[in-house]
Amino acid sequence: MQKTSQIYGIRAVIEAINSNEPIDKVFIQKGLKGDLSRELEGLLRKKGIKASYVPIEKLNHLTKNNHQGVVANISPITFHQLEELVETVVQKDKAPLFLLLDQLSDVRNFGAIIRTAECTGVDGIIIQKKGAAPVTADTIKTSAGAVFKIPIAKVDHIKDAVYYLQASGISVVAATEKTDNYIYNIDFTGPAAIVMGSEDRGISPSTLKAVDHLAKIPLLGEIGSLNVSVACAVFLYEAVRQRQ
Template sequence: WTKGNHQGVVAWLSPIEYDSLEALLPFLFDSGATPLLMLLDGVTDVRNFGAIARSAELAGVDALVIPAKNSAQITAEAIKTSAGALTKLSVCREKSLLGAVEFLKASGLRVLASKIPSEKALYEVDLTGPVALIVGAEGEGVSEPILRAADEHFWIPQRGTTDSFNVSVAAGIMLYEVMRQRG
């Protein structure tokens, strides 16, 4: 702390500590859990991030995985929107989301991405084993490199003509289906 000339330097500190994906995953398997992770690809709106975190914590997600760049930050607004869930949920901030996908696959998780259109509907996909679900940015969806790396794609059935669900709503629907299948 200096008084007077700060030379334009400001530090921003996250209100939470990020967890290491490499340390968390073995812990989950060793504890007997069936890992459930959610990856956020390009989700930059803090309100969507907070809403996803709230649903994720309620649905028993073990961790949210976000990229170090092109992602919403954990701010007071994100924590407020999450109803405090971001303080209870593991969040892993990875240098490369593609690298995280490859690590998860090599560790025994099926990596599944939402994509419109897809051959399978969400309810046709087996979500009972260790899985990582990927949601993409509003408008763009999951990026092509991440889609190519995913084990499987699915779509969320819809009846209306609007392009897609809001990303936080889509995440909630996906997590409900995981809970339904896992009982």
């Protein structure tokens, strides 16, 4: 069910954060001062919510209402708790398949990946609270509505999610060019999770050290990499091929 996508006013935004509303991003007027603004900034840091400091003209464009220097975007979906999601999935009579996105930042890539994940039977997507692409109108459109059909969990750190999945009996594979091992050598028939990195930095070094396997896609041309949504599709459909 889609929720209101925007709230405004510094007190309203603070209350929304304290009420654990699924806030994706907060826009704050440059130079905003006062006790309430400091309280808001402290809450944003504590919760790992992304904030952008913008001129007042930007806020006036976002809303015609009295924004008091602050506008927040609320996600149209409700995010799941990792532990509850994993517990629900592992109880099913099938080998679970999870997808972890390590600070993927482009909303259209995010939407395309969600669409592919839904089509390939992924049981859940796990993203990081800080630095991850938000669920926006572009995400929804690019996903062809799949964002409403697949559970998404937010975690503080992808590495911690890797450890939790491993403790739940799930093998974790990282998609990276920093290996000689091709995806075709990986067994995806059992409980598995695939980690995809951000568009510019790839997977963080600490996460790469934590996973069970590293795997790459063979590239035969002169271009050294694929778009992350395309690479993700290759990995997911290799898992589908092996499971058929």
